[in-house]
Structure formats: C-alpha cells, structure tokens
Amino acid sequence: MIVRLMGEGQYDVDDEVAKGLNELDEQAAQALEAGDEEQLGELLRRMAEQVRTNGARLADEDLSPSEAIVPPDDLSLDEARELFEGEGLIPDLPTV
Amino acid sequence: MAGLMSRASLVVKSKFSKVLDRAEDPGETLDYSYEKQLELLQNVKRGIADVVTAKKRLELQEAQLQQSLVKLDSQAREAVAANREDLARQALERKSGLQQQLQALDQQTQQLQQQQEKLVASEKTLSAKVEAFRTQKETIKAQYSAAEAQVRIGEAATGIGEQMADTGLAIQRAKDKTDQMQARASAIDELTTSGAREDFTSDQTELDRQLGAIASQSQVDRELEQMKAELGSGEEKKELQQ
Numbered sequence A: 001m002i003v004r005l006m007g008e009g010q011y012d013v014d015d016e017v018a019k020g021l022n023e024l025d026e027q028a029a030q031a032l033e034a035g036d037e038e039q040l041g042e043l044l045r046r047m048a049e050q051v052r053t054n055g056a057r058l059a060d061e062d063l064s065p066s067e068a069i070v071p072p073d074d075l076s077l078d079e080a081r082e083l084f085e086g087e088g089l090i091p092d093l094p095t096v
Numbered sequence B: 001m002a003g004l005m006s007r008a009s010l011v012v013k014s015k016f017s018k019v020l021d022r023a024e025d026p027g028e029t030l031d032y033s034y035e036k037q038l039e040l041l042q043n044v045k046r047g048i049a050d051v052v053t054a055k056k057r058l059e060l061q062e063a064q065l066q067q068s069l070v071k072l073d074s075q076a077r078e079a080v081a082a083n084r085e086d087l088a089r090q091a092l093e094r095k096s097g098l099q100q101q102l103q104a105l106d107q108q109t110q111q112l113q114q115q116q117e118k119l120v121a122s123e124k125t126l127s128a129k130v131e132a133f134r135t136q137k138e139t140i141k142a143q144y145s146a147a148e149a150q151v152r153i154g155e156a157a158t159g160i161g162e163q164m165a166d167t168g169l170a171i172q173r174a175k176d177k178t179d180q181m182q183a184r185a186s187a188i189d190e191l192t193t194s195g196a197r198e199d200f201t202s203d204q205t206e207l208d209r210q211l212g213a214i215a216s217q218s219q220v221d222r223e224l225e226q227m228k229a230e231l232g233s234g235e236e237k238k239e240l241q242q
Helices: A015-034 A037-054 A077-085 B004-015 B017-021 B026-081 B085-143 B146-194 B206-241
Strands: A002-005 A009-012 A068-070
Touching: A002 A037, A015 A037, A015 A068, A015 A077, A015 B004, A037 A068, A037 A077, A068 B004, A077 B004, A077 B146, B004 B146, B026 B085, B026 B146, B026 B206, B085 B146, B085 B206
Parallel strands: A002 A068
Antiparallel strands: A002 A009
16 A cells, blocks of 8 residues: 655555554544644654555655555644645645 | 544545546646646745745844843843842843743744755655656657546546645645744844743743743842852952952
8 A cells, every 4th residue: 555654755555554554543533633732743653653664665756646645743733623624734736 | 533544635635636637638638737747846946945045034033032142141241230130130031031932943943944854855756756747648648548548647647746735735834834933033023122021932821931930030040149149259359459
C-alpha cells in the first residue's frame, strides 16, 4: 500500500504495517474528537515513524497516487479541524 | 467515525477532482495539464520565496529586540547608580517580560526553519513529478489508444495533484506561522516602546500568568540586589583609594 506522509513524501508499506497504521489511526481520530492535542501529535508521530521505518520511499518522479494520507505530525488541533473541514488549510488548486 | 487517513485523502482528492473531469481529448488535455502544472510550480516557488523573505524580516526584528535587552539592562544600571530604584525596577521588569517573549519567538523561529526545509524538499519532489509527467505524456500520446490514455492520464494527474495539494498545505502552514510570529514580534515591539504590561501569549491560563509574574518578580529582585552589591563595592573601593 502506498502511504503519503504529508510534508514528507510517499512510502510503500506492506499489509502488516498498514494494519498497525489503521489501529493508530482510529486512536488518532478519537484524540481529535476528544480535543487532545498532545495525544493526537503523539499518535501521528508514531504513525509517521512506522511508515518511515518499515516502508520503502518512492522516488520523487513516481506519479503513483497514495492509498492513505497521514497528516503532518506537528498539526495543531485548530489546524486539524481546519484541514478536515476541507475549507481552509489546503489552498484550492486551479483546474488543471 | 472515519479515521484521519481516509479523511485526509478525501480532502486532498476533493482539491483536485476537477483535474480528472477534464480528460476529454487526451492529447490536448495532456499539453494543457502540463502547462498548468508549470504555472502552479511557479506559484509554489514564489510562495517559498515569500516565506524566506518573511523569515529574514523576523530574524532582523529579533536581533533588534536583543539589542533592546542590552539597552534596558544598561538603563537599569544607570537608574540604580542614580539612586532611582523605582525606575531601575521598571526597566528590569520590562527586560524580564521581553526575555520571555523572545524565548517564545525563538522557539517559533526554529519551527519555521524546519517547515522551510520541508517546503524546499517538497518543491523539489513536485518539480521531479512535473518533469516525469512531461516525459509520460509524450509516451501516452504516442503509444496508447484514447481509452487507455484516459486511464493513464487519470493516474498521473492524481499523483501530481496529490503532491500539489501537499506542497500547497506546507506553504500555507509556513505562511500562517510567519503571520503568527509577525503578530508576536509587533506585540513585543509595543511592549518595549510603551512598556504596556499585557499578556500576549493567548494560550496562557491566569495561573500560568501569575506564576510567570512571580518568577519575573524574583528575577527582578535578584538582579536588583546584585547590582546594588556591585555598585556598593565599587563605591567602597573608591573611598579606599581616596
């Protein structure tokens, strides 16, 4: 599975790693829901670490889309909310 | 409740879904798409240049504030020498407040530095992908039927769009950070010029603020004692010499 660490790059990880990621991801969603910034950051860091350690980095010129995207691990609660509302944080791309 | 990874994917994909809708005449779409990518790449480069400029301006401002510390210190010394403890205390209080603000600013500067490094790497990746797209589009035009080309264009455009959204986010965050720092630096500027005792760190609780005030007060007392002692012993020496 190809995973993008936002702000960092894309990695290819195997199913075992993907499974672990999904578990951490569920907890991260709960941390966001509970408004626990510290816990959210810690979980996002662990997710990124899993991908970095166990995944193979894709070449820059690889044009494959990612199946999962991990938000940056230094995301604040406000930024996270803004990002997932889909409104503000990522600027609109002009139609290509 | 959906996980964050799928939600992030959804947000990113929604940003460039229009990219995929356009693929009608493959050859034309490919050339048009590539031109647009080059334009976006230029925007990204300008965005990075803006962040670098803002960061330099902040560093300059920080250096000026460091000089204010030195100035306040010498002002306090002068006041003590003039037997104006009240004025010395004011200057030291201002210095202590300034020091705390500068520490916070310094931390943000380090974060901004890391963001800038990531931003530069992200732009490099985007450039490489755009270049790869240029090569691929010629292959697609030459080798595939219209239907097959549609599929391949879709994949390549998704890969590029994802990277653009990612780089766009990195630029946006770095810009937000410089804006925050700019606001803080301006607030500190005001603190040094007007001496207004305000709490500029928005996320502090009342208790934090009071603890900070106690620490700051005791530092002021300590420094005041130290200065008195230094100046006192200096006067004794003078008396001995006479």
